[in-house]
Structure formats: C-alpha cells, structure tokens
Amino acid sequence: MSDRDERPKRTFLFGPFRLSSSKRILSEGNRVVRLGSKAIEILIALVERAGELMSKRELIEIAWPNTFVVEANLTVQVAALRRALGDDETANQYIVNSPGRGYRFVAPIKVLEEERGEADLLVAREHNLPAQLTRLIGRAEALNSIKRKLANGRLLSIVGPPGVGKTSTALQVAETMLPQFRDGVWLVDLGSITNESLIPSALASALPIDVRSSDILSGIVAALRYKNMLLVFDNCEHLIDGAATAIGALLRGGNEIKVLTTSREPLRVQGELVNRLPPLDVPPLVANLDLKVALTYPAVQLFVERAAAVVSNFELNDTSASFVAQICRRLDGNPLAIELTAARVDAFGVKGLASRLENRMSLPADKHRGTSSRHRTIGTAIEWSYQLLSERERHILRCLGVFAGSFTLEAAVAVIAATEDDTATILADLVCKSLLSVDVGTDGVRFRLLEITRAFALAKLIEKGERNELAGRLASCLAEMLRKCADGSSRVQTLREAVLELDNVRGILNWAFSTSGQDGAGVTLAAAAVPVWLENSLLTECIGWTTKAIDALRPSVESERSEMILKAALGLAVMFTEGMTSRSRDALNRAIELAGHLRDRHWELRARLGLVLFLHRRGDIKGALEGTKRIEKLVADVEEPTALAMMKSVKSASLYFNAEYPSALNLAREAHAFFRTHANASQIGRWGLNHSVYAQCVMTGVHWCEGRFDQTLRACLSAHSEAEENGNPTSICQALSWCGCTMFLRLEELDLAGEAICRMRRVAEENDIQSYLFSAIGFEGRLLFLKGEFEPAERHLREAISKLSDARYENSSLPFLGRLGVLLATAGRPEEAVLASAESLERIRAAEAFWLLPDALRIHGTTLLSLEGSKSKSAESHFREAITISRRQGALGWELWAVEALTEMLQQQGRNKEASALLERTLGKFVEGFETVPFRRAKMMLEKLRGTVAPEARQQPSPGPRTRL
Structure with a gap:
C-alpha cells in the first residue's frame, strides 16, 4: 500500500472550502472546484501539514513520485491552486511562498475525522470545460442575465471587444448550468480553425459522438437530435458565416440543444439573443479618490486581486488607489489589459506602472487608422507587456505562437531550443504575468495562449523570420507523439485523448501545405495523424488531409512509406463514407502494393483487412476468399496474436458468405474468445471495424443457418449486449443489422424485430452512418409487409435498394431486391x-x-408460382434446387423455408403424401428450437397434412410460407 493510501481519511474545512482527502475533491459551497490530480495532491499535502513549511522537493516527490521533474512544474501547479482558491480578498490568504525554500498553508482549518457519509455535492455531468482557475470579477449581473435569457431561448451570443472576458463569462455560465443538461455541456473552440470547412471536424472532435459520413455536419445534427445539451462555441468572429450555418443546423435538428457563443459580433441568425459584455466599471476622474470607493469598482478589484497573486504583501491604500484608478481608466476597463498590467506590479510598482502606461499609450505609432480604441488598448497592452519581458522571455513567448491550440510542457520544451529547466521556468513566469493561461486537467497541465495573444506572438515570430524553423520542429514533435499514441499498449485511449493535439496538427498542416511551408513535414505529420482521425471517426477530415498529403508527395523511399499509410487511410475512410467506390478500392490496392514493396507486413495486413471488408460489402465473395488466403500467409510472418485473431474473424466471415458454416463457426468462436479477453485489440482506428462484434455476428448467422434457433436467439442478445457495452455506433448497427433485424425477422419475433429496427435507425441517423440507415429502412419495409401494410412496405424497400445500390453495398441490396419480389407477388x-x-x-x-443462394432460389420459385399457378414446373424446380443446395451446405434454416414453400405447392396439387414425407424429413433434423415460431408453424402444417391436428389448433391462424419475407 502506498503512503498516499495510508493517509487518514479526513475532511478539511477552511474559508468557504471543503477538502475531502478520501474523495480527493475540493468544493466551494455547492460547486466542485475542478483541479488536476497533481494540484489536489499538493493541496492535500499542504493542508495536512498546515502551518509547516514544506520544501519544494517534498511537494514534488508527493505529486510526482518516482519521476524527475523540474521545479517549474510545481510552480505552475501552485499558481493554479492559488487562483482556484481566490475569494473576495486575495489568493494568498491560503498558500504563501517562502522564496527559494517552499510553501506553507496558513489559513485556519477545521478537521472532520470521519466523512459522515457525505453525498456527492453535484450531479456528475459529462463535459470538456477547462478548469476556471481565476475568479470572475464584476460579471454577476451579466451572468444572471445570460442564464435568464438561455432559460427562455436556445441561442445566445456574448458579444464584445477583444479581452473583455467573453470566454471567461461563457465558461462560468456553462459550469454553473452543468446540472441542467442531461447529456452535458461541451466547449467547441473555433479560435485555432482557419477554414470554415473544418468547423464540423472541430465540433466532432469536441463531442462524445462517432460520425462516419462524408457530410460530418449532417451526421452531427443526426447524432444530437435527441440530446439535451449546451454547446459553447468560442471565438466565432473570424468564421461568422460558417459558425452561423453550423449552429443553425444544430438548433433545427434537435429541440433540446441550446447554444452559447462568444464573438465580436452577433451571428445574425433567427432566434439569436445577444448579450453585449461591456468593459468593467472604472472609477471616475476625481481628486483624492477614497480607498473604499475605489474598491467598489470591478476594474480596481480585478487589478488588486491579480497584483496580489504576484506580490504576496500587495495592498491597496489611499495613496495607490488613485494610481490604480488611473491605470484602469487608461485601459478602458478591459479585463485582459488590466490583468497583463497588474502582473508587472512587482517590477514597477503602481505609480511606475501608471507613469509608463501613460507614456506608452500616447505613442503615435499605436493609433492606427481604422482600429477601434479598445482594440488599440488591448494591442498596446500586449505590446507593452512584451517589451517589459527579458529577451529570453520574449523569445519563448514568440515561439509559443507556433502552437495553434493548447500544448504540454513537454511539447514546448521539444520545440523551443533551450534547456528544459529554462523553458519550464519561463512558462511558469508567463502564467504569472497573465500572458499564458494554464488548464489543469486530470492527467496533466496544458498551456494555451489567448487567441489575441497568440496572433500577436505569431506575428512577431514571422517578423523575426523564425516561424518555419519552429513549425518544422513542432511538426516532428507532433508526428513522434502521435506515433507513440498509435503504438502503445493502451492505444485506444491514447488515440482518443490525442484529439487534444488536433488543433496543433491542423495549424501545422495548413502551414506545411502553404506556399511558404514544407510539404515533406506535412506529409509525415498527416501520416502520423491517420490513426487519430480513424479512431475518432473524423473521416471527412481524414479524407481531406490525406488527399492533400498524397498530392504533395515527392518520389523517395520515405515518401513510399507515407503514401502507403495515407492510401490505406483514404481507402478506409472513403469506404465508410462514400461507399464501395473505385476510389476506395484503388487506394487500398495501392497501399497493399507499397507495403509489399517495403516488406511492411503490419501495414500490408491492415490494408488487406480493409480490402476484404470492402469486398464483403461489395458482395465479391470470390475476391474476399482470395484476399483472405493472402491474409493467412501474412499472419504467419507478422507473429502477432491480435493479427491472428483478426485473420480468424475476417476468414470466418468469408467462409460464412461462402456457405462453409462449420469452419466459419469454429474460427468465429476462436476470434471472439480472444477479443473478449483482449478488449483493446479490436479498435476501429487500427483495423477498420470491431472484429469482436464481427465474429459474434458470424456465429449468430451460422446458428440460424444450421437450424439452432434457440442458440440463434441467445447469440443475438449477446451480440447486442457486447456492441452496446462497446458503445461504438458502427458496432451497434452491425450487431443490429446482422443479428437483431435479420435474425428476429427470420425467427418471426416481430416485436423484437421492431425494437431492433427502431434502435438501428436511430443510431444510424444520430451518427449519419448511411449504409446502416438505408438497411434499417429496408428492414422496416420487411416488417411492414409482414403486418400487411404493402404500400409503405414497397416504398421503404425501393428506397433501401436504390440507396444501397448507389453505395455498391451489394450484400445488403440484393436480399432486399428479392424480398421486393415477394411483396409484389403477394400484392x-x-x-x-x-x-x-x-x-x-x-x-x-x-x-x-x-x-444467399438457397433463399434466392426459393424467392424466385415463389414469384414464378404467383405468375404461372400451382402447377408451375419452373417454380417446383427452383424449390427443389433450393432444398438440394441447402442440404449440401448443411443450412437447415434455409432448407425448412424451401421445404415449406414446396410442401404448400404439392398440397395444392393434391400430393399430400409426398408433401408430408418431405416436411417430416426436414423437421426430424432439428434438435432444438421446438418452441420457436418457424418450427411450430411447420409442425402444424405437418399435422394438418396428416389430419392429426387438434380442433382448437385448426382454428388458430398461422402465417404461410408464401407470405414470408
């Protein structure tokens, strides 16, 4: 047991806070203060030894056991703690710094030895909101107004100039409203997006959904149709038209969706409510401003709080109050400008800041024509803060401009040419100077420049001619990091977490494929990002970037490897979005060719698995079998247990489609047994689909074909449960299509079939999985037919056939075409x-x-019977051929259907003895399923032929085989 586990389980009360050492939760009133795991450990350690000085090394060993980290990591975490603990006075009433030595917790505390069965303070809701590490000042009225408006409306835009606090206000509103939204609150930051076409990808990255469609926005709209959530779109101004379009579509698609945006201007869409966020109130220009009066103004309160975070003994007095008021007025009450300025009180004092700011603000160079005064104010404040930095600090701030999104300390160290300690220390200093924000999450710290600061830093970077070198290093850093995510033992989780890096990936790819960029760096990074796009279902984005990268390829040995990866990804992404097109097939074949040339067995296996899936869907069974044989040869070379299980899964499906049922069942069972104990092995990002569910579907299909109807039903329920547990929409639809809809209809469990069809259609609509959506429509047509509703049934079947045929999804379209024939015959x-x-x-x-062949023969015999009458030789011939092939395949389920059709035809001709013998032979083969609808109906038919059916049974109607669909 670790020292951490051996600590007494206690609750500490201090100020308005409650800290639970057992639950590791800090709460303020009814609000949970969200801190990262490192920050909470540091706080617990300080509180448990309240009043004692804890050295920096002690705290580092507690937060980072058995790991070497530089002291700057601790500085950042303590800075985050101080900000999170801010109240109406200063942030330093709790934690004080002993320079060069360590930290001390100084506030009075009350200790509860037992937790007394406390309930969780808040209902846990899903979200991706960053922790608010600073207190929002002067916005109480705005917060109340925004919440009231959102209660009565569905779209509200917080509008105001740069630096006025739009984002902070929106995040505060979002956090307080978390309990009100069943499906959570989700932040979509558009700040790093440079093109409107990437808005749907940014939205898909932020939300917990899986979209596999060429039209991502439509897929997202469908996925959110029944969701109750709040979406926060931040930094919309530079993409105002695209943001308006996306938000309008979301609101029209889901009645329980609400949207909060931040922008410098309204979206100007129907139903939009606008809340204009003004600057903070500042004191008027009066002589001898009273201290108490000054502290009533939010701008002064903000300055004092931020200054106190830098200088522990800072206090506002009668002398300094007028200077602070002067600073706040000069900065127009802009919160960001005030924060940047207050952060330098340690260097110049209040009087010095006022004097320097007065001189700096009056420079003619700052008065650009066409620039608003407030925009000049914030720009001037950033420029002024930048000039006050040391040359080393200015260099690092410029370098940070290369990051389009948030970043880790490790990434900054890797990109910026400096020692780790130097870079880390300066990052911590920039946080304290309010030039850099920090998000403390559960798994670590991420830094972020505010958009206006990033634009400033990037401009300086370009001005100094340093951008290309830094961008090249970041491209290499990102590529290496993404490769590690894809190759680790927990790759599913790490690939999903790597979404956090996609803003930086997009930023670098935009640079790389521009006229001033480096194509080679873009190609390498795009290849490394492939697993992230696939695992997170960003298929349209994957298609866009892989296409650009392929177009930028230059002939070389390394480019062949990149082309192999890019073509494999393109083939898979196109297959899942556009269908089984030549573009998908050509890309997969090219990837296979390159993998063979490079002797890369792993990538050849991935591409060949993708191609076999393509052939399965296309209905090219012969091609799939040939492809499966090549995969078998590869697996022997790869020597990877997962690869062997994948091969068994794919081969079982190929054998099933070839009606080799016993062999298919054995392989499917072996594959499924492996995946049940190796859940991480079957991820979509690496292999194209969940092979565990795929194997389960094969097992279910074989059970039905071989006449094990009871096992079929159990296997259906098991496959559904596994898919729902997995949670992947494609897996759910796959299980519902193969097992639920198909098998429940075959077993004539119409209520279960109806539920499965509704579930499949909803999941497919929500995630815009077109092929499964059209299949669900076809299944709905079959169900309507069985209920006697011929007109809507025909309409549904024709739509499904048309759409699936367009996508070249022959394995689904051809069975529906045959069943349309049965419907037309009955009609x-x-x-x-x-x-x-x-x-x-x-x-x-x-x-x-x-x-499919036995049932296609039976169906054609049925339609010929409707055309030619009960003595049709052609119909009888087709029925008998269906029976012969079924018996040869060992397909007892198909045999029963064909025998029933022929039995009814023979009975109409008066050949009852022959019909009775035929049906008795088939029913005698069954060893289970005696209570299922198909078996009981066939048995009743046999009893009627023999004349032994009970009188009450004769009066019970049963569906005849001719009307089976």
Whole structure:
C-alpha cells in the first residue's frame, strides 16, 4: 500500500472550502472546484501539514513520485491552486511562498475525522470545460442575465471587444448550468480553425459522438437530435458565416440543444439573443479618490486581486488607489489589459506602472487608422507587456505562437531550443504575468495562449523570420507523439485523448501545405495523424488531409512509406463514407502494393483487412476468399496474436458468405474468445471495424443457418449486449443489422424485430452512418409487409435498394431486391415480381454469394408460382434446387423455408403424401428450437397434412410460407 493510501481519511474545512482527502475533491459551497490530480495532491499535502513549511522537493516527490521533474512544474501547479482558491480578498490568504525554500498553508482549518457519509455535492455531468482557475470579477449581473435569457431561448451570443472576458463569462455560465443538461455541456473552440470547412471536424472532435459520413455536419445534427445539451462555441468572429450555418443546423435538428457563443459580433441568425459584455466599471476622474470607493469598482478589484497573486504583501491604500484608478481608466476597463498590467506590479510598482502606461499609450505609432480604441488598448497592452519581458522571455513567448491550440510542457520544451529547466521556468513566469493561461486537467497541465495573444506572438515570430524553423520542429514533435499514441499498449485511449493535439496538427498542416511551408513535414505529420482521425471517426477530415498529403508527395523511399499509410487511410475512410467506390478500392490496392514493396507486413495486413471488408460489402465473395488466403500467409510472418485473431474473424466471415458454416463457426468462436479477453485489440482506428462484434455476428448467422434457433436467439442478445457495452455506433448497427433485424425477422419475433429496427435507425441517423440507415429502412419495409401494410412496405424497400445500390453495398441490396419480389407477388403484380426476383437471383449467382443462394432460389420459385399457378414446373424446380443446395451446405434454416414453400405447392396439387414425407424429413433434423415460431408453424402444417391436428389448433391462424419475407 502506498503512503498516499495510508493517509487518514479526513475532511478539511477552511474559508468557504471543503477538502475531502478520501474523495480527493475540493468544493466551494455547492460547486466542485475542478483541479488536476497533481494540484489536489499538493493541496492535500499542504493542508495536512498546515502551518509547516514544506520544501519544494517534498511537494514534488508527493505529486510526482518516482519521476524527475523540474521545479517549474510545481510552480505552475501552485499558481493554479492559488487562483482556484481566490475569494473576495486575495489568493494568498491560503498558500504563501517562502522564496527559494517552499510553501506553507496558513489559513485556519477545521478537521472532520470521519466523512459522515457525505453525498456527492453535484450531479456528475459529462463535459470538456477547462478548469476556471481565476475568479470572475464584476460579471454577476451579466451572468444572471445570460442564464435568464438561455432559460427562455436556445441561442445566445456574448458579444464584445477583444479581452473583455467573453470566454471567461461563457465558461462560468456553462459550469454553473452543468446540472441542467442531461447529456452535458461541451466547449467547441473555433479560435485555432482557419477554414470554415473544418468547423464540423472541430465540433466532432469536441463531442462524445462517432460520425462516419462524408457530410460530418449532417451526421452531427443526426447524432444530437435527441440530446439535451449546451454547446459553447468560442471565438466565432473570424468564421461568422460558417459558425452561423453550423449552429443553425444544430438548433433545427434537435429541440433540446441550446447554444452559447462568444464573438465580436452577433451571428445574425433567427432566434439569436445577444448579450453585449461591456468593459468593467472604472472609477471616475476625481481628486483624492477614497480607498473604499475605489474598491467598489470591478476594474480596481480585478487589478488588486491579480497584483496580489504576484506580490504576496500587495495592498491597496489611499495613496495607490488613485494610481490604480488611473491605470484602469487608461485601459478602458478591459479585463485582459488590466490583468497583463497588474502582473508587472512587482517590477514597477503602481505609480511606475501608471507613469509608463501613460507614456506608452500616447505613442503615435499605436493609433492606427481604422482600429477601434479598445482594440488599440488591448494591442498596446500586449505590446507593452512584451517589451517589459527579458529577451529570453520574449523569445519563448514568440515561439509559443507556433502552437495553434493548447500544448504540454513537454511539447514546448521539444520545440523551443533551450534547456528544459529554462523553458519550464519561463512558462511558469508567463502564467504569472497573465500572458499564458494554464488548464489543469486530470492527467496533466496544458498551456494555451489567448487567441489575441497568440496572433500577436505569431506575428512577431514571422517578423523575426523564425516561424518555419519552429513549425518544422513542432511538426516532428507532433508526428513522434502521435506515433507513440498509435503504438502503445493502451492505444485506444491514447488515440482518443490525442484529439487534444488536433488543433496543433491542423495549424501545422495548413502551414506545411502553404506556399511558404514544407510539404515533406506535412506529409509525415498527416501520416502520423491517420490513426487519430480513424479512431475518432473524423473521416471527412481524414479524407481531406490525406488527399492533400498524397498530392504533395515527392518520389523517395520515405515518401513510399507515407503514401502507403495515407492510401490505406483514404481507402478506409472513403469506404465508410462514400461507399464501395473505385476510389476506395484503388487506394487500398495501392497501399497493399507499397507495403509489399517495403516488406511492411503490419501495414500490408491492415490494408488487406480493409480490402476484404470492402469486398464483403461489395458482395465479391470470390475476391474476399482470395484476399483472405493472402491474409493467412501474412499472419504467419507478422507473429502477432491480435493479427491472428483478426485473420480468424475476417476468414470466418468469408467462409460464412461462402456457405462453409462449420469452419466459419469454429474460427468465429476462436476470434471472439480472444477479443473478449483482449478488449483493446479490436479498435476501429487500427483495423477498420470491431472484429469482436464481427465474429459474434458470424456465429449468430451460422446458428440460424444450421437450424439452432434457440442458440440463434441467445447469440443475438449477446451480440447486442457486447456492441452496446462497446458503445461504438458502427458496432451497434452491425450487431443490429446482422443479428437483431435479420435474425428476429427470420425467427418471426416481430416485436423484437421492431425494437431492433427502431434502435438501428436511430443510431444510424444520430451518427449519419448511411449504409446502416438505408438497411434499417429496408428492414422496416420487411416488417411492414409482414403486418400487411404493402404500400409503405414497397416504398421503404425501393428506397433501401436504390440507396444501397448507389453505395455498391451489394450484400445488403440484393436480399432486399428479392424480398421486393415477394411483396409484389403477394400484392398481385406477378410480372414485376418475377423480374425483381430473377435479377436478384442472377446477380447472386454471378457473385457466387452462396450464403444467399438457397433463399434466392426459393424467392424466385415463389414469384414464378404467383405468375404461372400451382402447377408451375419452373417454380417446383427452383424449390427443389433450393432444398438440394441447402442440404449440401448443411443450412437447415434455409432448407425448412424451401421445404415449406414446396410442401404448400404439392398440397395444392393434391400430393399430400409426398408433401408430408418431405416436411417430416426436414423437421426430424432439428434438435432444438421446438418452441420457436418457424418450427411450430411447420409442425402444424405437418399435422394438418396428416389430419392429426387438434380442433382448437385448426382454428388458430398461422402465417404461410408464401407470405414470408
């Protein structure tokens, strides 16, 4: 047991705060103060030894056990703690610094030895909001107004000039409203997005959804249709039209969605409410300003709090009050400008700041034509703060401009040419000077420049001619980091967490593929980002960047490796979005060719697995079998257990489609057994789909074909449970399509089928998975037919056939085409029926889709019977061929259906003895499923032929085989 686990479990009360050492939760009133794991450990250590000086080394060993870190990491964490503990006075009433030695917790505390069964203070809601480490000052009225307006409306925009606090206000509103939204509150930061086309990708990255569509926005709208959530769109002004379009679509698509935006101007869309955020109130220009009066103004309060965070003994007095008021007036009450200025009180004092600011603000160079006074104010404040930095600090701030999004200390150290200690120390200083913000999360600290500060830093970087070198280093750093995410043992989780780096990836790719960029760096980074895009279902973005990277390739050995990865990703992404097109197939084939040339067995395996999936969906069973044989040869070379399980999964499906049921079942069972104990092995980002669910679907299909109807039902429920537990929409739809909709309809469990169809359609709509959506529509058509609603059933079937055919999804479209033939025959349109069923049968024969062949023969026989009458030799021939092939395949389920059809035909001809013998032979093969609808109906048919059916049973209607769809 660790020292941490051996600590007494106590609750500490100090000021308005409650700290639970057992739950590791800090709360202020009814609000949980969100701190990272390192910060909470430091706070607990300080509070447990309140009044004692704890050395920096002690605290580092507590927060980072068995890990070497530089002292700047501790400085950043303590700075975050101080800001999180800020109250109406100063942040230093709790933690004080002993320069060069350590820290001491100085506030009075009350200790509760037992937690007394405390309940959680807040209902936990999902969100991605960064922790608010500074207290929001002077915005109480605005907060109340915004919350009132959002209660009555669905879209509100917080509008104001740069630095006025729009983002801080929006985040505070969002955090206080967390309990009100069942599906959470989600921040979408558009600050790093330079192109409107990337807004849907940024939205998909921020939300806990899976979108596999060429039209991401439509997929997101569908996914959020039934969600109750608040979306916060930050920094909309530079993409105002695109943001308005996306937000409008979201609000129209979901009645329980609310949106809060920040922008320098309104979106100007229907239903938008606007809250203009003014600067903070400043004291008027009067002689001998009274101290108490000065402290009533929010601008002064902000200055005092931020100055106290830098100078522990800072206090406002009668002498300094007028200077602070002068500073706040000169800065127009702009919160960011005030923070930047207050952060330098340690260097110049209040009087010195006022004097220097007065001189700096009056420089003619700052008065650019066409620039608003407030914009000049914030720009001047940043420039002024920048000039006050040391040359080393200015260099590092400029370098940080290369990051388009948040970044880690490790990334900054890797990109900036300096010692780790030097860079880390200066980053901590920039945080204290309010030039850099810090987000303390559960797993670590991430830094971020405010957008206006980043734009300033980037401009300086370009002006000094330093951008290209820094961007090149960041490209290498990101590529290496993403490769590690994809290759680690916990790659599913790390690839999902790597979404945090996508803003930086986009920024570097935009630079790399520009006229002043470096194509090679862009190609390498795009290849490294492939698993992140795939695992997080950012397929349209994946297609866009991989296409640009492929176009930028230059002939070389290294470019072949990049092309291999990019083509494999392009093929998979296009297959899941656009369908089984030649573009997808060509890309996968090129990836296979390059992998073979480079002797890269792992990537060749991935590409070949993707191609076999493509062929399965396309209905090219012969091609899939040939592809499976090549995969088997590869697996022997790769020597990876996961690869072997993947091969078994894919081969089981290929054998199932080829009607080799016993072999398919054995392989599927082996694959599924592996994946149940290696859950991380079957991720979509690496292999294209969840092979565990795929194997389970094969097992279910085989059970039905072999006449094990009870096992079929159990396997269906198991597959559904596994897919829902996995939570991936594609996996859920796959299980519902193969097992729920298909098998429940075959077992004639119509209520279960209806539930599965509704669930599949909803998941497919929410995530814009077009192929499964159209399949759900087709299944709905089959169900409507069984309920006798022919007109809507035909409409649904025709829509499904048309859409699935366009996507070249033959494995789904061909069965629906045959069932359309049955519907037309039953509806009294035999000529049309025969045409439909004949086309389905012909195409199934041509594709050698043997798993569908017995039923296609039965269906065509049924339509011929409707056209030619009960003595049709052609119909009988098709029924008998269906029976023969079913028996050869060991497909007892198909055999029963074909035998029932032929039995009914023979009975109509008066050949009851022959019909009875035929049906008895088939029913005698069953060893289970005796209480299922198909078996009981067939048994009743046999009893009627023998004349032994009970009188009460004769009066019970049962669906006949001719009307089965």
